[in-house]
Amino acid sequence: MARIMPELPEVESLKNYLSGQVIGRTITSFNSTWPKAIGSHSLSDFTEIINQQVISDIKRHGKYLVLQLLSGQNLLIHLRLTGHLDFTLNSTTPLRYTRHTFGVDNEFEMRLRDVRKFATISLTENPMDMLKNIGKDPLNTLFTTAYLEELLGNHDIPIKSFLLNQSIIAGIGNIYSDEILFASKIHPSTPSSSIPKTMVKILHKTMKTILINATESLTTQIFRDQEQPEWNASSPSFVVPRKAGLPCPQCKKPIEKITLGGRSAYFCAPCQPINESAHC
Known part of the structure; x- marks a missing residue:
């Protein structure tokens, strides 16, 4: 049964679910077995910046998830072809192909599984700089x-x-x-x-x-x-x-x-x- 690349509805539904799970929560750790996915920083710098940061909101633009941090930084995640986000207790065993794990202060983890290693993670103070070449979102009220x-x-x-x-x-x-x-x-x-x-x-x-x-x-x-x-x-x-x-x-x-x-x-x-x- 062929998997599909997550499109707008898949990412929006994921945003809706995660909003109730992580908004107001603190990122307590980050681990990655595929740091090449982090396009904006080295693994050590990325980990240091997001550690102990509070997730204040979650937005979406097109196929991008944008996790806004209280510090003013924005965490952009694009699942690409095979990316899959799990939000689960940190006591459970990570599933196969888990590449990135965000620890959260309620004993849960947000785990990004990615068979093909195409998913990307970026950190920026101004997400629109990274999204400037992306068109308007069709669910935006300005998309008339x-x-x-x-x-x-x-x-x-x-x-x-x-x-x-x-x-x-x-x-x-x-x-x-x-x-x-x-x-x-x-x-x-x-x-x-x-x-x-x-x-x-x-x-x-x-x-x-x-x-x-x-x-x-x-x-x-x-x-x-x-x-x-x-x-x-x-x-x-x-x-x-x-x-x-x-x-x-x-x-x-x-x-x-x-x-x-x-x-x-x-x-x-x-x-x-x-x-x-x-x-x-």
Whole structure:
């Protein structure tokens, strides 16, 4: 069963859960078996700076978790492809591939597991300096229909590539982009600037609805199970099959697969015609 790279809803749900666990708590220790993941400091400097620091808040921008420290420093974590955060009692045995462990003063630990070692950790006083090349978050109140329309008008790339470009929109990955386009009835190769205003409104509403609904579902799951789920492509939150030839959930015609910008796009040609005025 293929795991998926955590996208906006997965990271937002994790933020929602961790907020109730670590805000107001003090970091008492840090250990790492893969210090190369720490892009901003040496392991010794990083450990010294965050030791005895109080976590005052947790934010998210796109796929980044931002843990704000009372000192004014900000701890940025990006799970990348295989990152997985566990919040568990320090008396339990760490699971395999645990690379980084943050000790917390309530006898719990925040452990970052990462099979591929792609996850990154950074420390900065100004997180926006590190996020300046990341686009606006689609759940931000400033991400309006008019803003999306302006963005689309400035780009001729396929809409699938547009949604995946983190410098344009932060947080949407391969699976949610397919979900958004399927629900909006937009073909993934449609040039972004050619999408008419009526479809932009649908795209904007669909984007927010899918991301919010997925976040709520995942947040409920995390609070119920008291742990981060093993995210995979068979999640009930996903509608579009991740294999060409399987039936479309609406019209039952075969799902097709194309590659755009090196990324796979799964879609239903009858339901998502290039001519946006057609319908399934």
